[in-house]
Amino acid sequence: MSNTDRRGFxxxxxxxAAASAIAAPYIxxxxxxxxxxxxxxxxxxxTGTIAIAEKSVVDAEMLAVEEINAAxxxxxxxxxxxxxxxxxxxxxxxxxxxxxxxxDKVAAVMGCYTSASRKAVLPVFEKLKxxxxxxxxxxxxERSENIxxxxxxxxxxxxxxxxxxxxxxxxxxxxIGSDYIWPRTTIKIAKATLGRLGGKLAGEGYYPxxxxxxxxxxxxxxxxKPDVILNCVxxxxxxxxxxxxxxxxxTGKNQAILSLAVSEEEVSGIGAENAAGTLTCMSYFQSLxxxxxxxxxxxxxxxxxxxxxxxxxxxxxxNSVYLWKLAAEKAKSFEVAKVVAASSDLQFDSxxxxxxxxxxxxxxxxxxxxxxxxxxxxxxxxxxxxxIEPNPFPxx
Amino acid sequence: MxxxxxxxxxxxxxxxxxxxxxxxxxxxxxxxLMGVINMAHGELMAMxxxxxxxxxxxxxxxxxxFMDAYFVVGIVFAFCITFVFGFLLERGLIQFLYKxxxxxxxxxxxxxxxxxxxxxxxxxxxxxxxxxVSWLQxxxxxxxxxxxxLSRIFIIGLAVVTxxxxxxxxxxxxxxxxxRAVTQNRSISxxxxxxxxxxxxxxxxxxxxxxxxxxxxxxxxxSTGPVTGQAYIVDTFIVVVFGGVESLLGTIASAFIMGQxxxxxxxxxxxxxxxxxxxxxxxxxxxFRPNGLFATKVRR
Numbered sequence: 001m002s003n004t005d006r007r008g009f010x011x012x013x014x015x016x017a018a019a020s021a022i023a024a025p026y027i028x029x030x031x032x033x034x035x036x037x038x039x040x041x042x043x044x045x046x047t048g049t050i051a052i053a054e055k056s057v058v059d060a061e062m063l064a065v066e067e068i069n070a071a072x073x074x075x076x077x078x079x080x081x082x083x084x085x086x087x088x089x090x091x092x093x094x095x096x097x098x099x100x101x102x103x104d105k106v107a108a109v110m111g112c113y114t115s116a117s118r119k120a121v122l123p124v125f126e127k128l129k130x131x132x133x134x135x136x137x138x139x140x141x142e143r144s145e146n147i148x149x150x151x152x153x154x155x156x157x158x159x160x161x162x163x164x165x166x167x168x169x170x171x172x173x174x175x176i177g178s179d180y181i182w183p184r185t186t187i188k189i190a191k192a193t194l195g196r197l198g199g200k201l202a203g204e205g206y207y208p209x210x211x212x213x214x215x216x217x218x219x220x221x222x223x224x225k226p227d228v229i230l231n232c233v234x235x236x237x238x239x240x241x242x243x244x245x246x247x248x249x250x251t252g253k254n255q256a257i258l259s260l261a262v263s264e265e266e267v268s269g270i271g272a273e274n275a276a277g278t279l280t281c282m283s284y285f286q287s288l289x290x291x292x293x294x295x296x297x298x299x300x301x302x303x304x305x306x307x308x309x310x311x312x313x314x315x316x317x318x319n320s321v322y323l324w325k326l327a328a329e330k331a332k333s334f335e336v337a338k339v340v341a342a343s344s345d346l347q348f349d350s351x352x353x354x355x356x357x358x359x360x361x362x363x364x365x366x367x368x369x370x371x372x373x374x375x376x377x378x379x380x381x382x383x384x385x386x387x388i389e390p391n392p393f394p395x396x
Numbered sequence: 397m398x399x400x401x402x403x404x405x406x407x408x409x410x411x412x413x414x415x416x417x418x419x420x421x422x423x424x425x426x427x428x429l430m431g432v433i434n435m436a437h438g439e440l441m442a443m444x445x446x447x448x449x450x451x452x453x454x455x456x457x458x459x460x461x462f463m464d465a466y467f468v469v470g471i472v473f474a475f476c477i478t479f480v481f482g483f484l485l486e487r488g489l490i491q492f493l494y495k496x497x498x499x500x501x502x503x504x505x506x507x508x509x510x511x512x513x514x515x516x517x518x519x520x521x522x523x524x525x526x527x528x529v530s531w532l533q534x535x536x537x538x539x540x541x542x543x544x545x546l547s548r549i550f551i552i553g554l555a556v557v558t559x560x561x562x563x564x565x566x567x568x569x570x571x572x573x574x575x576r577a578v579t580q581n582r583s584i585s586x587x588x589x590x591x592x593x594x595x596x597x598x599x600x601x602x603x604x605x606x607x608x609x610x611x612x613x614x615x616x617x618x619s620t621g622p623v624t625g626q627a628y629i630v631d632t633f634i635v636v637v638f639g640g641v642e643s644l645l646g647t648i649a650s651a652f653i654m655g656q657x658x659x660x661x662x663x664x665x666x667x668x669x670x671x672x673x674x675x676x677x678x679x680x681x682x683x684f685r686p687n688g689l690f691a692t693k694v695r696r
Contacts, residue, residue: 239619247545269523
């Protein structure tokens with residue numbers, strides 16, 4: 001094959017790809033709306049390491065789908081949920097995202113938990129003009145035309161938490177986190193905030209995901225005697241971290257410990273007595289008192305069992321489905337560009353209170369809430385911020 | 397670094413050593429003595445942990461008055477259940493693969509995935525809470541500033557007892573003699589009348605039972621979830637390979653070195669860096685001593 005031939009070949013392929021990309025939006029609404037149903041994808045890990053966190057998000061999303069269908073669907077069309085397993089493996093996420101958009105022709109996808117999986121599917125959604133609702137609190141520094149971020153970014157969690165801690169608990173911080181993108185970026189933002197607040201960094205440590213031995217770090221914490229421990233440890237390592245802190249005599253009673261990745265859900269694994277008295281910063285707690293939340297918690301427990309708890313990401317997953325429904329109804333269309341346009345300033349009375357999409361940055365206006373874990377694993381709220389404007393690219 | 401810190405760090409090193417030793421003993425028997433690469437060893441530890449959790453639930457429901465004693469019963473149950481499972485596993489799967497080490501690896505790896513998904517599907521996708529018994533909560537205040545967690549002291553004790561029991565079994569009983577004979581030369585052992593199939597099944601089951609004990613005791617320190625085993629398995633293999641796969645004493649010595657390295661490295665650098673440095677050192681050592689640090693010279 002000569003050079004010109006190859007160039008021609010590439011050009012032709014590119015043209016075909018571009019043509020199908022342009023054509024896609026005009027083809028899929030037909031498929032998606034066939035027989036009075038509209039297809040919606042759910043893409044989370046049902047197997048592998050992250051399944052611990054993602055399975056219950058799927059439960060919350062399915063609950064929303066069921067409620068919407070019982071109330072007549074979206075514009076008279078029942079939602080048909082297509083559930084795919086990302087298997088805690090980022091290439092699999094990308095592959096399944098492609099399948100959902102190209103083969104199932106879903107109108108939108110609720111999915112992803114870790115930042116790594118979102119980064120993996122992002123190019124797929126942008127290239128194939130899909131629409132992803134991402135329901136997990138994350139580090140910010142991203143905005144895609146094809147992703148709606150329904151949880152809090154950094155300014156709505158870590159920065160708000162740092163301000164409150166410096167005012168109420170003291171200014172020397174010990175920061176510890178798992179060793180990957182979210183904790184690293186979050187602690188970077190926290191350190192910059194600490195500089196602005198005039199605080200002191202007493203120490204910092206990073207451990208591989210799944211690490212189970214924290215005794216050396218705990219000895220270091222004991223020697224440093226910080227006012228606050230800022231905990232960005234993620235997943236099962238938290239169980240080890242809290243159990244070992246407790247065994248070493250550091251508890252929520254004698255030390256301010258604020259976790260950014262521990263909600264009511266994780267506490268059931270840590271053991272409520274080990275987490276009692278420690279702080280958490282989220283946008284949602286199961287104990288929030290408002291009619292929308294009482295309805296949500298009641299419906300969730302009725303469907304999945306009285307011993308189940310809700311938490312921040314569950315609330316965000318549940319909201320995502322509703323936010324998509326409202327946007328589609330406002331746009332009177334399932335077309336991605338129109339749904340996205342209709343999402344601007346869109347309001348929803350959610351379990352976490354009134355939330356509203358930003359005019360143009362695809363994130364939500366939210367409250368940052370700080371609470372203390374009770375011995376039963378639920379949270380007593382101690383601080384609630386005003387609605388914070390989302391700012392995924394903050395000046396530090 | 398003052399004296400208090402030195403004492404606490406030394407204790408940490410000791411604690412990590414005993415934990416690694418508990419993890420590695422079972423594998424050292426299965427992998428070291430029998431030559432079976434059991435990739436599902438971590439999931440067997442998780443099975444021990446889940447058994448302890450089950451015992452806790454059982455006691456909470458039926459004998460709440462004896463809740464303080466559940467943990468000891470849980471350890472015994474964990475050993476029994478993983479022992480029986482190991483026995484069935486050897487009879488049902490491993491025995492057909494003795495001459496095919498690569499297939500064993502693949503089969504046991506598959507088994508580990510199956511077990512993980514079973515835990516996830518039928519127990520809980522999230523970590524379950526194993527309550528710490530009251531007598532293991534808190535610390536022993538040695539001096540005003542130096543304190544040692546009771547749970548870690550308990551694990552040190554348990555490791556010593558388990559290690560001693562394994563030693564007695566292998567070197568002071570007839571069963572131990574048979575196991576060692578089969579390890580050294582299977583066909584001659586068979587020829588002098590040892591039932592090698594029985595010995596194989598028993599040895600494998602013993603290794604699995606030890607994994608159960610390890611998993612059970614770790615519920616005091618770490619999480620109990622479907623993928624808990626994955627957190628242990630890599631360290632376990634490193635300890636066994638580093639020590640030299642054919643020597644139990646080597647495994648213990650290797651656990652000691654790894655434990656001390658981990659606690660001191662983690663003190664002076666961040667956790668991830670410490671881990672990378674340890675792995676680097678292991679690679680260097682294995683480069684110069686490919687059979688492990690304490691391999692006995694065996695004529696092949």
